[in-house]
Amino acid sequence: MEVKITEYKRVAVVQPVGRVDSNTSAEFEAELRRLVESGRTNLVLDLSKIDFLSSAGLRVIVSTMKSTRKNGGNVCVAAANARAAEVMKLAGLDSVIDMHPSREAAVASF
Amino acid sequence: MPVITQRLRVTARLTELARVRQFVHGCALREGLPERETFACELAADEAFVNIVVHAYGGESDGPVFVRCRGVANGLLISFVDEGMAWDPTPPSAPPWESTETEITVGGLGRLIIHRAMDGVRFTRRGNRNILSMCKFRPGFSPAE
Incomplete structure (x- = not known):
């Protein structure tokens, strides 16, 4: 798995590429934690290039959402592909996190 | 037409996770399940295997895990x-999003996904073995029919 990060003035866009499962979620979490600890608390997760997302990845997303909200920020999801959207829906996470159809729409929401 | 059972034996190590997923994915495709149902099987297999490693064996070990399709x-x-300790496959009644803790309990979410992704889930303890059985129906089939 690779994590691509694009930083804008008010928002950082994080795009995991590949599989986010129990073997790779720690790497994903480390990148997100680094951003939050450096003060980037408005995050867009671009899930367009994710091949597989399991509960291990969802736990990282939720714990990041909680820590950003605690610091006055938020996390939203952009351009989730069919597989990622299905997992988020199965877990009921689509009703907790804002999901936007595109990266542009997600960035503009902050 | 003869019923074919395909088998895979792995050890309870997360390095086997991709192999387990690929095995189940291949079986679902060979049975002609559509993409969405195939993905559901792959997802449930991932969560089941991780639960076995974490809860039945208490972490990675050389204990066997037998997968049959x-x-x-x-x-x-x-x-x-698996031949680990008995573990409770009961899913939480609701997603753990309401927790005030930053960390979410390992396992509960995976079990919830297993139950929601699959059409039937059954767990039995027989001797020193845990048996987790799951089924995914073809689209359009209803067990009530």
């Missing part, structure tokens, strides 16, 4: 058998 007219039956 059997195609039937209405879909695919998948079973996971």
Whole structure:
């Protein structure tokens, strides 16, 4: 798995590429934690290039959402592909996190 | 047409996770399940295997995990058998999003996904073995019919 990060003035866009499962979620979490600890608390997760997302990845997303909200920020999801959207829906996470159809729409929401 | 059961034996190590997923994915495709149902089987297999490693064996070990897939007219039956401690596959009644803790309990979410992704889930303890059986129906099939 690779994590691509694009930083804008008010928002950082994080795009995991590949599989986010129990073997790779720690790497994903480390990148997100680094951003939050450096003060980037408005995050867009671009899930367009994710091949597989399991509960291990969802736990990282939720714990990041909680820590950003605690610091006055938020996390939203952009351009989730069919597989990622299905997992988020199965877990009921689509009703907790804002999901936007595109990266542009997600960035503009902050 | 003869019923074919496909088998895989792995050890309870997360390095085997991709192999388990690929095995179940291949079985579902061979049985002609559509993409969405195939993905559901792959996802449930991932969560089941991780739960076995974490809860049945208490972490990675050389303990065996047997995965079996059997195609039937209405879909695919998948079973996971392990020789670890008995573990509770009962899913939480609701997603753990309401927790005030930053960390979410390992396992509960995976079990919730297993139950929601699959059409049937059954857990039995037989001797020193846990048997987790799951089924995914083909689209359009209803067990009530």
